[in-house]
Structure formats: structure tokens, C-alpha cells
Amino acid sequence: xxxxxxxxxxxxxxxxxxxxxxxxxxxxxxxxxxxxxxxxxxxxxxxxxxxxxxxxxxxxxxxxxxxxxxxxxxxxxxxxxxxxxxxxxxxxxxxxxxxxxxxxxxxxxxxxxxxxxxxxxxxxxxxxxxxxxxxxxxxxxxxxxxxxxxxxxxxxxxxxxxxxxxxxxxxxxxxxxxxxxxxxxxxxxxxxxxxxxxxxxxxxxxxxxxxxxxxxxxxxxxxxxxxxxxxxxxxxxxxxxxxxxxxxxxxxxxxxxxxxxxxxxxxxxxxx
Amino acid sequence: xxxxxxxxxxxxxxxxxxxxxxxxxxxxxxxxxxxxxxxxxxxxxxxxxxxxxxxxxxxxxxxxxxxxxxxxxxxxxxxxxxxxxxxxxxxxxxxxxxxxxxxxxxxxxxxxxxxxxxxxxxxxxxxxxxxxxxxxxxxxxxxxxxxxxxxxxxxxxxxxxxxxxxxxxxxxxxxxxxxxxxxxxxxxxxxxxxxxxxxxxxxxxxxxxxxxxxxxxxxxxxxxxxxxxxxxxxxxxxxxxxxxxxxxxxxxxxxxxxxxxxxxx
Numbered sequence: 001x002x003x004x005x006x007x008x009x010x011x012x013x014x015x016x017x018x019x020x021x022x023x024x025x026x027x028x029x030x031x032x033x034x035x036x037x038x039x040x041x042x043x044x045x046x047x048x049x050x051x052x053x054x055x056x057x058x059x060x061x062x063x064x065x066x067x068x069x070x071x072x073x074x075x076x077x078x079x080x081x082x083x084x085x086x087x088x089x090x091x092x093x094x095x096x097x098x099x100x101x102x103x104x105x106x107x108x109x110x111x112x113x114x115x116x117x118x119x120x121x122x123x124x125x126x127x128x129x130x131x132x133x134x135x136x137x138x139x140x141x142x143x144x145x146x147x148x149x150x151x152x153x154x155x156x157x158x159x160x161x162x163x164x165x166x167x168x169x170x171x172x173x174x175x176x177x178x179x180x181x182x183x184x185x186x187x188x189x190x191x192x193x194x195x196x197x198x199x200x201x202x203x204x205x206x207x208x209x210x211x212x213x214x215x216x217x218x219x220x221x222x223x224x225x226x227x228x229x230x231x232x233x234x235x236x237x238x239x240x241x242x243x244x245x246x247x248x249x250x251x252x253x254x255x256x257x258x259x260x261x262x263x264x265x266x267x268x269x270x271x272x
Numbered sequence: 273x274x275x276x277x278x279x280x281x282x283x284x285x286x287x288x289x290x291x292x293x294x295x296x297x298x299x300x301x302x303x304x305x306x307x308x309x310x311x312x313x314x315x316x317x318x319x320x321x322x323x324x325x326x327x328x329x330x331x332x333x334x335x336x337x338x339x340x341x342x343x344x345x346x347x348x349x350x351x352x353x354x355x356x357x358x359x360x361x362x363x364x365x366x367x368x369x370x371x372x373x374x375x376x377x378x379x380x381x382x383x384x385x386x387x388x389x390x391x392x393x394x395x396x397x398x399x400x401x402x403x404x405x406x407x408x409x410x411x412x413x414x415x416x417x418x419x420x421x422x423x424x425x426x427x428x429x430x431x432x433x434x435x436x437x438x439x440x441x442x443x444x445x446x447x448x449x450x451x452x453x454x455x456x457x458x459x460x461x462x463x464x465x466x467x468x469x470x471x472x473x474x475x476x477x478x479x480x481x482x483x484x485x486x487x488x489x490x491x492x493x494x495x496x497x498x499x500x501x502x503x504x505x506x507x508x509x510x511x512x513x514x515x516x517x518x519x520x521x522x523x524x525x526x527x528x529x530x531x532x533x534x535x536x537x
Contacts, residue, residue, distance in 0.1 A: 129522035
């Protein structure tokens with residue numbers, strides 16, 4: 001009798017890591033994932049011959065890319081590369097100029113108006129969801145083909161990322177110094193410049209560097225829709241079936257991206 | 273001593289005045305912007321003409337057109353691409369991340385795996401998509417290949433970093449029992465990185481969903497192809513409809529991503 005009660009008590013006190021609600025939520029996530037994948041596998045339209053043929057085709061393409069056409073670098077790839085770097089830098093600066101005000105408007109503590117927050121948040125999500133290529137299509141139609149359209153496309157796509165990171169930084173800012181400023185009768189603009197800005201400055205630099213790194217990668221594809229940069233050279237080489245030049249351009253992009261990532265990591269370590 | 277303090281008056285402005293180095297940096301940035309703007313071909317009349325075109329564009333967007341039956345199949349194909357590429361990409365990223373973690377592997381192995389991750393990360397999914405379209409033909413398969421590469425790069429990098437940050441004590445404890453390498457992974461590493469891993473996968477699926485709406489522009493399947501052809505026949509009302517649908521889809525994806533992260537905190 002007494003043995004039974006102790007084991008029942010032990011049963012009652014058995015440690016369970018998650019509450020039933022947590023377990024249900026976890027199960028639901030896994031179930032939905034599995035269902036989504038099963039649905040995708042069942043309904044996707046893939047031509048089986050293409051799939052079986054793929055490894056052979058990739059190997060064939062690889063052999064046609066060799067040897068790399070280095071002679072193409074100086075006349076075509078180098079100027080295109082410089083243009084790409086200009087596009088990325090200008091787009092980052094423009095994106096910061098446009099994204100930071102929206103970020104302040106989206107932060108609940110810096111802008112205590114719920115409707116303004118919601119509108120600003122919608123702008124951030126919308127600019128982010130429209131990809132660079134689609135922005136580029138618009139701006140090419142507006143300003144004609146060329147790097148200007150490319151820089152604007154990346155700048156508009158960057159607004160969402162920059163604004164989101166920035167508003168999160170502002171929302172984490174310490175209330176103390178803001179209240180001190182309010183006690184002196186500072187205007188909202190003065191609160192932002194003297195209270196929030198010094199606190200979010202590290203966020204600013206880290207976002208700017210991070211976005212620049214991303215924008216270099218992004219600007220490499222713009223040429224496909226005529227918006228300038230190294231993508232134009234890539235597109236031309238692909239259209240003319242010059243695979244050895246394609247290999248050169250891909251190699252150049254690879255090296256530049258690695259160098260920029262190393263530079264960004266070094267700056268982060270030293271400055272931030 | 274008193275004379276020294278009285279002779280130098282320090283005003284508030286002096287404290288906040290920029291240093292010479294800062295001023296030079298500002299001038300340098302400004303000079304670069306002017307120079308780069310000139311190389312980009314920025315001019316007033318071009319901007320004016322462009323704004324005129326832009327106004328006509330926006331007028332063409334209204335009212336957005338959702339009636340065409342092309343949107344739903346395109347969106348569904350984008351979803352398929354996103355799910356399958358996340359699955360395959362994550363499955364391939366796990367072994368790559370274990371190989372790339374410096375605390376699990378000798379330096380030669382980890383640097384080789386890191387090179388693979390850097391390779392996958394340095395190309396934009398659209399560039400891989402173009403190559404994949406040339407290799408395996410138009411359609412969803414090319415999109416899946418492109419986004420699989422992106423997923424290997426992203427999940428591989430973050431997971432490798434997560435594995436490098438884990439506590440060594442648990443690993444040593446499991447090793448001390450004489451466990452094999454796979455057991456060390458299963459009972460020493462996995463419990464420590466599981467929640468972060470699920471967070472990365474959720475983020476990557478969300479990001480693949482965004483990109484899967486884009487790879488269609490180069491013929492790799494999904495709603496992007498529909499959007500691009502609408503653009504080319506100047507059907508701006510339909511373009512607006514598709515873009516609104518994409519924004520809606522991406523917003524749903526973002527909300528789901530945050531929910532999954534909260535469940536697995």
C-alpha cells in the first residue's frame with residue numbers, strides 16, 4: 001500500500017521539460033513543416049529527364065569554362081567591377097539617408113504615435129519584399145538602362161533592412177538620458193539628435209557596413225535587367241556563350257566578395 | 273593655477289566640435305559622393321524625365337489586377353521552390369557545418385569546408401539561377417538548385433559558428449564515456465545548438481521564400497516569371513497585383529518565422 005502511494009507520488013512529480021501548450025506548439029510546427037514538404041514534393045513539376053541529365057550537363061559546362069579567359073579582364077571586367085563598387089557604395093549611402101528617418105518613425109519610443117509606427121513598418125516590409133531585380137526593372141523603365149537605375153534599385157531595397165535594424169536599435173536605447181532631456185524641455189528633434197543618436201551610433205556603423213557588404217553582392221546581378229555593373233558583362237558573356245569569360249567574371253565576383261567580407265570583419269573588430 | 277583656469281574659457285560648443293580627422297572624413301565622403309554621382313550619370317534633366325515616367329507608371333498600377341489565373345499557380349510554385357530548397361539546403365548544410373567547425377575538425381578539413389561555404393555565399397542566388405537554367409533548363413528545378421546553394425552558404429556559416437561557441441565540457445563528458453564520433457555529435461553537440469539551428473532554418477526558409485519570387489525573372493520558376501512577362505508587355509495593373517500578392521506572402525512568411533522562433537526559444 002505504502003509502496004504504491006510513493007510510486008504514485010513519484011509519478012506525480014516526474015519532471016517534464018515542456019508544458020503541454022509548448023509541446024503542442026512544437027508538434028504543430030513540425031507537423032506543418034512535414035506537410036508543406038510533402039505537398040511540395042507531390043505537386044512540383046520537374047521534368048525527370050532534366051533531373052537525371054543535370055550532373056552531366058553541369059560537368060559539361062565546367063569543362064567549357066576552362067581555361068579561364070584572363071585577357072578579358074583589363075578591357076571589360078575591370079571597368080564593370082569599378083562601376084559595381086560605385087553602385088554599391090552610392091546605394092548604401094542613399095539607403096541610409098532614406099532608411100534612417102523611416103527607422104526612427106517605426107521605433108515606438110522615439111515616435112509615440114501608433115499609426116505612424118504602423119505606416120513606417122509597412123514601408124519597411126514592403127520595400128524589403130520587393131526584390132532588387134524588380135526595383136531595377138522599375139528604375140530602368142524610369143531612368144533608362146545604366147548604373148543610376150541600379151543604384152536606386154538597391155537603395156530602395158535597402159530601406160527595409162536598414163530601417164528595421166535601426167528601429168530595433170532605437171527601441172533598445174536607454175530611457176534615462178531621454179527623460180533627462182525631456183526634463184530640460186528639449187524638443188523631439190533635440191531628443192533624437194542628443195539623446196537617441198549617440199546611443200544608436202554603433203548600430204548605425206554596423207548596419208552601414210553590413211549593408212554595404214550585402215549591396216556589393218546584390219549589385220552583381222543588376223546587369224541582367226540592364227541596370228549596370230559587372231552583371232552586364234556576365235549577361236553579355238552568357239548570351240554569347242563565352243563560358244571562359246563567364247568563369248572569369250564569376251571568379252572576379254568571388255574574390256571581390258571575399259576581400260570585402262574580410263575588410264568588413266577587420267573594421268568591425270577595430271572600430272565597433 | 274587660478275590664472276590658468278580663468279584664461280581658458282571652455283564653451284559647450286568646443287566639446288561637441290568635430291575633430292580635424294572627422295572633418296576630413298566628411299569632406300572625403302562628400303567628394304566621393306559627387307564623383308560617384310557623376311560616374312553614374314546623374315543629371316537634373318534625367319531625374320526630371322524619370323520622375324515623369326515614374327508618375328505614369330504609378331498611374332498605370334491602379335487599379336491593381338488580381339483576376340488573372342496566373343498568380344495562384346506562380347505563387348504556389350514559388351512556395352514549392354522555397355520549401356524544397358530549404359529542406360535540401362539545410363540537409364546538406366548540417367554535415368558541411370560540422371566539417372567547418374574548427375573545434376570539431378582538424379584545420380585542413382575545416383578550411384576546405386569554409387571555402388565551400390564562402391563559395392556558396394558569395395554568389396547571389398540569381399547568378400546561380402542563371403547558371404542553373406543554362407545547365408538544367410527552364411523551370412522550378414533551376415530555382416531549387418540556386419536556392420539550395422544559398423541555403424548551404426547561410427545555414428552552414430551560422431551553424432558552424434554556433435558549433436564553435438558550444439561548451440566543451442559536455443563534449444568531454446560524452447567522450448569520457450568512450451562514445452563514438454557520431455554519439456558525441458548526437459549527445460554533446462546537437463542539444464546545445466538545436467534551438468539556434470531551428471531559428472536559422474526558419475530565417476532561411478523566409479529568405480528563400482523572398483528569393484523564390486525573384487529567380488523566375490531569369491527563368492528559374494515561380495511567380496517571378498509571371499511578373500517579368502507582365503512587365504515586358506507593359507501590363508502594369510497586373511504587375512501591381514502580383515507585387516501586392518508577393519508583399520502579402522512575404523509578410524505571412526515573416527510572421528510565421530517569428531512564431532517558430534518564439535516556440536523554440
